[in-house]
Amino acid sequence: MTQITPVVELGRDQGRAKSGNQDDHIYAQMFSAILEQRLSPGTKLSEDVLGEIFKVSRTVIRKVLQRLAHEKVVKIFSNRGAYVSEPTPDEARDVLDARKVVEEGIIRRVVKKRSAADIRMLEGMLKEEALSIERDEHSKWVALSGDFHLALADIAGNQSLTDYLRELVSMTSLIHVQYQSKKIGNQSCSCEEHGDIIEAVRAQDEGTAVRLMMAHIEACEEELNLDGKEPISDLYKIFSDVAGS
Amino acid sequence: MTQITPVVELGRDQGRAKSGNQDDHIYAQMFSAILEQRLSPGTKLSEDVLGEIFKVSRTVIRKVLQRLAHEKVVKIFSNRGAYVSEPTPDEARDVLDARKVVEEGIIRRVVKKRSAADIRMLEGMLKEEALSIERDEHSKWVALSGDFHLALADIAGNQSLTDYLRELVSMTSLIHVQYQSKKIGNQSCSCEEHGDIIEAVRAQDEGTAVRLMMAHIEACEEELNLDGKEPISDLYKIFSDVAGS
DNA sequence: GCTTGCTGTTTTGTATACAATTGATTTAAG
DNA sequence: CTTAAATCAATTGTATACAAAACAGCAAGC
Numbered sequence: 001m002t003q004i005t006p007v008v009e010l011g012r013d014q015g016r017a018k019s020g021n022q023d024d025h026i027y028a029q030m031f032s033a034i035l036e037q038r039l040s041p042g043t044k045l046s047e048d049v050l051g052e053i054f055k056v057s058r059t060v061i062r063k064v065l066q067r068l069a070h071e072k073v074v075k076i077f078s079n080r081g082a083y084v085s086e087p088t089p090d091e092a093r094d095v096l097d098a099r100k101v102v103e104e105g106i107i108r109r110v111v112k113k114r115s116a117a118d119i120r121m122l123e124g125m126l127k128e129e130a131l132s133i134e135r136d137e138h139s140k141w142v143a144l145s146g147d148f149h150l151a152l153a154d155i156a157g158n159q160s161l162t163d164y165l166r167e168l169v170s171m172t173s174l175i176h177v178q179y180q181s182k183k184i185g186n187q188s189c190s191c192e193e194h195g196d197i198i199e200a201v202r203a204q205d206e207g208t209a210v211r212l213m214m215a216h217i218e219a220c221e222e223e224l225n226l227d228g229k230e231p232i233s234d235l236y237k238i239f240s241d242v243a244g245s
Numbered sequence: 246m247t248q249i250t251p252v253v254e255l256g257r258d259q260g261r262a263k264s265g266n267q268d269d270h271i272y273a274q275m276f277s278a279i280l281e282q283r284l285s286p287g288t289k290l291s292e293d294v295l296g297e298i299f300k301v302s303r304t305v306i307r308k309v310l311q312r313l314a315h316e317k318v319v320k321i322f323s324n325r326g327a328y329v330s331e332p333t334p335d336e337a338r339d340v341l342d343a344r345k346v347v348e349e350g351i352i353r354r355v356v357k358k359r360s361a362a363d364i365r366m367l368e369g370m371l372k373e374e375a376l377s378i379e380r381d382e383h384s385k386w387v388a389l390s391g392d393f394h395l396a397l398a399d400i401a402g403n404q405s406l407t408d409y410l411r412e413l414v415s416m417t418s419l420i421h422v423q424y425q426s427k428k429i430g431n432q433s434c435s436c437e438e439h440g441d442i443i444e445a446v447r448a449q450d451e452g453t454a455v456r457l458m459m460a461h462i463e464a465c466e467e468e469l470n471l472d473g474k475e476p477i478s479d480l481y482k483i484f485s486d487v488a489g490s
Numbered sequence: 491g492c493t494t495g496c497t498g499t500t501t502t503g504t505a506t507a508c509a510a511t512t513g514a515t516t517t518a519a520g
Numbered sequence: 521c522t523t524a525a526a527t528c529a530a531t532t533g534t535a536t537a538c539a540a541a542a543c544a545g546c547a548a549g550c
Contacts, residue, residue, distance in 0.1 A: 022534095047502070057535045058502085066308065070315040079502055079541050091404070098350075098405040105346030159336070160343040160416075164409050171405075267504095292532070302505045303532085324511050324532055494549080503540075510533075517526080 026054050027064045034073050034084055035173045036139045041086040045074065071167050073174060085174055089226040092175045096221045099168050100214060102161060103149065107197070107213045109156040111206045118155050122198045125151060129191050142173055148194050172220070179224040193219070271299050272309045279318050279329055280391075280418045281384045286331040290319065316412050318419060330419055334471040337420040341466045344413050345459055347406060348394065352442070352458045354401040356451045363400045367443045370396060374436050387418055393439050417465070424469040438464065 030050075033039045045065060047058040054061070065082045068074035076082045087095070110118075125148050132141040146169040153162040193216045200209035275295075278284045290310060292303040299306070310327045313319035321327045332340070355363075370393050377386040391414040398407040438461045445454035 048500095059534055059536090062502090063311065066311060067315065070312065080543090081502070094403045094405045097403055098409070101350030101406060102346060104350070105343075158339045158342055160339045160413070161346060164343070168405070293530090304504055304506090307532090325513090326532070492550085494547100496545105496547080498543105498545085500543075501541085504538085506535105506537080508533105508535080510531105512531075513529090515526100515528075518524090520521105520523080 022056065023060050023064050026050075026056070026060065027067055029054075030064060030068060031073070031170075034068075035143065035170060037173075037177050039084050041084050041174060041178055043084045045082040045084065047081070071170060073170050085171075086178060087171060087175050089179070091171075092179060092224065092226055093221075095168055095171045095175060096217060099165070099172070100217050102165055102168065103152075103213050103217065104210055106153050106156040106158075106161060106165070107201070107209050108206055109158070110152050111201055111204050111209050113157065114155055114201050114204075119198065119202050122148070122151060122201070126191070126194055126198060129194065133191055142176070145190060145194075146170075146173065175224065179226055190216070190220070267301065268305050268309050271295075271301070271305065272312055274299075275309060275313060276318070276415075279313075280388065280415060282418075282422050284329050286329050286419060286423055288329045290327040290329065292326070316415060318415050330416075331423060332416060332420050334424070336416075337424060337469065337471055338466075340413055340416045340420060341462060344410070344417070345462050347410055347413065348397075348458050348462065349455055351398050351401040351403075351406060351410070352446070352454050353451055354403070355397050356446055356449050356454050358402065359400055359446050359449075364443065364447050367393070367396060367446070371436070371439055371443060374439065378436055387421070390435060390439075391415075391418065420469065424471055435461070435465070 030039070030045075039045075047061045047065070050061045050065075051058050065074055065076060069076045069082065073085050074082050075085045125144065129141060129144045129148065132144055149169055150162065150166060153165045156162075193212065197209060197212045197216065200212055275284070275290075284290075292306045292310070295306045295310075296303050310319055310321060314321045314327065318330050319327050320330045370389065374386060374389045374393065377389055394414055395407065395411060398410045401407075438457065442454060442457045442461065445457055
C-alpha cells in the first residue's frame with residue numbers, strides 16, 4: 001500500500017548471465033531459509049509479502065512456491081495460501097523409511113563404483129563436518145551432514161535417485177526441527193558414523209557399508225520424538241465418521 | 246495458541262493434494278494424453294494453443310506445465326517453451342535402475358504387511374491385465390501394468406515412496422515409447438511375471454519375491470533398445486571428425 | 491453469555507496487457 | 521548463388537487488474 005516502486009532498473013542490473021530466470025535466486029533464498037530454520041514450520045508464506053521483499057510480482061512468487069510445494073517443504077492450501085510444511089509423525093516415518101530404501105541402493109552402487117578421488121572427497125567433507133561440530137555451528141553442520149549423503153548419491157551416479165534423495169534430505173531437516181528430542185550430544189556421533197561408512201566404502205565391503213548406513217539412519221530416527229505430538233489432524237480422523245454420515 | 250493451522254483443508258479434499266481448482270482436470274488430461282502416447286515425445290506444448298483448447302488463460306496452463314515438468318514428463322526450456330520429454334538412454338537407464346532400488350524396498354515391505362484383501366485386489370488387477378492383453382488393448386495394458394506396481398507401493402504404505410514410484414512409472418511409459426524394440430510378444434509374459442510375484446507375496450517368501458521383482462524390471466530393461474539411437478548429439482559426434490579437419 | 495448470521499477486508503485464483511527473448515524471413519553484399 | 525546481417529513475427533516472462541473465496545469483526549437472537 002505504500003511504495004509501488006517499479007524496479008525499472010532491471011535493464012541495467014548486474015551483468016549476470018541472463019540464462020537463468022530470476023526466480024532461481026528467490027527459490028534458493030527461500031529453500032535455504034527453510035532448511036536453516038530461519039523460517040520455521042507452520043509459517044505462512046504470503047504472496048504479497050514475499051513479492052514486496054524480493055521486489056517482484058506475485059506471479060514469480062507463486063512459481064517459486066509451487067516448486068517448493070512439489071518438493072514438499074512447503075504446503076499449499078487452496079484459496080488459503082502457502083505454509084512451511086509441518087510434517088506429521090507418519091510423514092516423518094515415511095521419509096526416514098524411504099531414505100533407508102534409497103540409501104541402501106545408493107551405498108551398494110557406491111561401493112562398486114567409488115574411485116580413489118571419491119574417497120578423498122568424502123574424507124574432505126568429513127573434516128569439514130568435524131570442524132563445524134567443533135565450532136558448534138549447528139545449522140552449518142546440518143547442511144554438511146546432508147551434503148555427505150548427497151555426495152554419495154552423486155558417486156552412485158543416478159540422477160533420478162539423487163534428485164529424490166535431495167527431497168528426502170530436505171524433509172529430514174524439517175523433521176528434525178519439529179521432532180528433535182533429548183540428547184543433542186548423540187548427533188555428533190553421526191560424524192563418526194560417516195567416517196565408518198567411508199572406511200567400508202574404501203574397503204569395498206558392501207555388507208558392512210549397508211549395515212552401517214542402515215544403522216546410521218535408524219539412529220537418526222531414534223533421536224526423534226515421533227509419538228508425543230500428533231497434530232490436529234487427529235481431530236478430523238476422530239470426527240470423520242460422524243461428519244461422513 | 247495451538248496455532249490455527251489450516252488443516253481444515255484435509256477434511257475437504259480427502260487427504261489428497263491441494264486440488265479443488267480447475268487445473269487438476271487439465272493436468273489429468275495432459276498427463277494421460279502423454280502416457281497413452283497421444284502426445285509423443287518431443288511434441289511442443291504451446292501455452293497459447295493449450296489455453297485455447299482448454300478455454301483457460303496461459304496462467305493456468307503454465308501452472309500445469311510446471312507441475313508436469315517437475316514430474317519429468319515435460320521439459321521446459323527457458324524462453325523457448327515446453328516439450329514432451331524425450332528421455333536419453335542415460336536417463337532411461339537411471340529410471341530403470343531407480344525402480345530396482347525402490348521396488349526392492351517396496352516388495353520387501355509388501356511381503357511383510359500384505360493382508361488377504363491385498364492379495365485378492367492384486368489378483369483382480371491381474372485378471373484385468375490378462376483381459377486387456379487378450380483384447381489387444383495395448384495402451385490400456387500399459388496403464389494397468391503400471392497400476393500393478395503402484396498398487397504394491399500402496400500396500401507397502403509409504404506415501405513418499407509411492408509418489409516417487411509414480412514418477413518413475415510415468416517415465417517408464419515414455420521410455421517404452423521411445424526405445425521399445427523387437428519382440429512385442431515378450432511383453433505379455435510380463436503378466437505371468439506379475440502373477441508369480443503375487444504368489445511369492447502371498448506365500449510371504451521375501452527372497453523369491455525380491456528376486457522375481459528384480460528379474461521383472463531387468464526383463465523390462467532388456468526389451469529396450471538403449472544403444473541405437475542416441476539423440477541428436479550423435480550427429481555432432483559423427484561429424485566432429487570431418488568438421489574438425 | 492454464548493452462539494449464529496451477516497458484512498467488510500484481506501488474500502488467493504485467473505485473465506489480460508506489456509516487455510523481452512528467440513527464431514525465421516527477407517534483403518543486401520560478396 | 522551463397523552467406524550474413526537486420527528486421528519482423530511469434531512465444532515466453534513478468535506485472536497488473538479484476539473476480540472469487542476465506543477470515544475477522546460486529547450485530548442480532550436465543
